[in-house]
Amino acid sequence: MVQNGLKPRGRPRSFDESDALEKATQVFWSKGYDGVTIDDLVDGMGVGRPSLYAVFGDKRAIFLRALKVYAERKGARATKALLSPHTLRDSIAGFLRYAVESATEKGSARGCLMMCVAPLVNDAEVQRFLQSAVAGGVALVERRFREGITAGEIPPDFPVTARAIQVTDFARGLTMRAQIGTPRRTLLKDAEEAADLVLLPPRRNAVPRR
Amino acid sequence: MVQNGLKPRGRPRSFDESDALEKATQVFWSKGYDGVTIDDLVDGMGVGRPSLYAVFGDKRAIFLRALKVYAERKGARATKALLSPHTLRDSIAGFLRYAVESATEKGSARGCLMMCVAPLVNDAEVQRFLQSAVAGGVALVERRFREGITAGEIPPDFPVTARAIQVTDFARGLTMRAQIGTPRRTLLKDAEEAADLVLLPPRRNAVPRR
């Protein structure tokens, strides 16, 4: 246990670990997984080759850590976009808008590391992580729908699970189109219309009153 | 115009050109674009290395042709799934079911070459092709919705364009989840519910958004 907070013994590192991971994210995002070479990572992360192997391991290990960093940051922002607004409609639209905005950000590659790059990595751990991320997204939206029922914004028979899945499928569809170059404004408009759609009240079996 | 149907002059080829392209599709689909080497193509297509370069060109050229073959076949089947059924609901559900089924076929890689592999190819021509494929899909669904209006299955004020976009976005979302391993039966159920959603009649009276 001893040396927590104490100065480490040898020569100090010339890079910041989490900073380097952040940069790795950009490298993978812009070049894909198979498209990235160790030299790309050495250049992009600003970490010398032997240090890179010593501290992070090989390409697969670096990608796993970068993916988790990315997912955590993106998940936090998506959660904020979803849970901050007061009205349900603003929440859902905000969630989808965030998906579009983050997928069309200038300066970064278009799309999303989790949806456009990671699925192609043939690796069981990556796949498991992605599945849990998908499930987490659905659960989050589902929770917001339940709050909407409590607040009386949607009827108690609103199919929360199905609609939550549909919201996240929309996010995926929008992100995909972002990746192939669909303009942001188009996608933002489509996000609004998707929000309208998933908030439509379900068909009642009962005969409408009045 | 001379030698159409005539025997060609030199040594005959030991492979069938379109057959080899079909096999190339499988190679790219299962290994991604950057993950594929020329040797993978030589092995997978059954074409010797020098013949491969002479007949098809380099990796990028092979991918382009394979992508077009794939898109044509898949587009034809999707069109059939969409336009064959009598009822609109069967058409839309059939379209989404086809997306799920083709993305979860046993023997092939999961997902879709156009959505899961091609977008990562950093190439202007590929991107243009994908954009036109997306637009074509929307136009097709839109057309089916219009027929549904004519047939009285949906009201004349049904927002055909917006809903057509939503149908194709759903297909993308479902395909994406197929790629990361979501089971077919789950996706088929979600496809049905998505079909129900996009067929809900639009709100008649102007409803306040907030």
Next chain:
DNA sequence: CTAATATTGAACTGTTTAGTATATAATAAA
């Protein structure tokens, strides 16, 4: 100061890869 410890830059090694050259084989025409 000296010893111990940890990181770094540079260079090295064996392998994989893309693209090509060359010699051989199979066919049609003459």
Next chain:
DNA sequence: TTTATTATATACTAAACAGTTCAATATTAG
């Protein structure tokens, strides 16, 4: 049968690549 033509198999070359080695460097502990 001979010749022209096209395809194929083998093998080659130069470059890119992953992962490691090693001496030099920067820091702490005694």
